[in-house]
Amino acid sequence: MFYSLGKYILLLRLSFKKPEKFSVYWSEVMREMVSIGIGSLAIIAIISVFIGAATTIQVAFQLSGPLxxxxxxxxxxxxxxxxxxxxxxxxxxxxxxxxxxIASQIGTMRVTEQIDALEIMGVNAPGYLIAPKIIAGMTMVPILVVLSIVLGISGGYIACVVSGDISPADYVIGLREGFIPLTVRVAMVKAITFGFLITSICAYQGFYTSGGALEVGQSSTSGVVYSCVMILFADLVITRLML
Known part of the structure; x- marks a missing residue:
């Protein structure tokens, strides 16, 4: 466990080593931001609207009463x-x-010896492959979370209009009452942390893949599982520290 943690920290240090050509890294960051942000818009939008609508209906059902x-x-x-x-x-x-x-992409490059070729040419492979993904993740995940919040609240409003369980006017009044800006700061801290965890953990799993196609699939699965576990753990820690 500690050996793996040491390799993880070492990989992060190598990833953020000062690059020789910022222009090359900048283009990679932009490409990853498009891949992470634009490529995830549809699934985030659909999930947010439906979760916001379902949450509002369930809350209305549980709190129904004259008092x-x-x-x-x-x-x-x-x-x-x-x-x-x-x-x-x-x-x-x-x-x-x-x-x-991320895990499958880097893992495939590892088993096909593309990463070895980069290192032979004198390229800092972790910096070139991993750092742009981490930067893009920490930038785009908060933006996606903000979009998710807006769409989730909008989904609740749509649910009020369609179902009639709560009048839209009362729903809007509830949105305005007792708003605490700290909640938005907590959400942004979570989003930045989650973006870092997803990209760094999955990149680590892919970077140290060995074997063939089967091992690439196993690294991809391990990256997703470990990321989900660490997201839930970080969610608990941040909530406890900030609220």
């Missing part, structure tokens, strides 16, 4: 979406989409 104002459902849906659903569920989905891609 509970309907606006409470909007407040609970807002806070739960900002603090938990959008950052954590989005990160778990992105771990499956982005993480498996």
């Amino acid at each position: 509970v104002p309907q606006s409470v459902a909007g407040t609970i849906a807002r806070d739960s979406t900002i603090l938990e659903f959008s950052p954590t569920i989005s990160a778990l989905v992105l771990a499956g989409r982005i993480g498996s891609s």
Whole structure:
């Protein structure tokens, strides 16, 4: 365990070693940002709208009663979406989409000796392959989380209009009542942390792949599993420290 942790830290140090040509790394960062951000828009949008709608309907059902104002459902849906659903569920989905891609891509380059060829040519392979992915992940995941929050709250509003369980006016009142800016800061800290964990862990699994196609698949699976576990652990730690 400690040996693997040491290799992980060493790989991160090599990844962020000062590059010789920033232009090459910059183009890689831009390419990864497009791949992570644009490529994940559809799945994040669909999940966020439906989760926001389902959450609002369930809250309305659980809090239905003459003594509970309907606006409470909007407040609970807002806070739960900002603090938990959008950052954590989005990160778990992105771990499956982005993480498996990163691990399989780097793992394939390792077993086909492309990484060895880069090192022979004097290229810092971890810096060229891993650092752009980590930077792009820490940049684009927060943007996707913000989009997820907006769409989740919008999905709740759509659910109010369609179902009629809560009037849209009461839902909007609940969204405005008692808003605490700290919740958004917590969500952004989670998003940045999750982006780092997904990209770095999956890159580590792919970089140290050995064997053939079967091992590449195993590295991809391990990267997704470890990323999901660490996302949930980091979610607990950040929530405990900041709230």
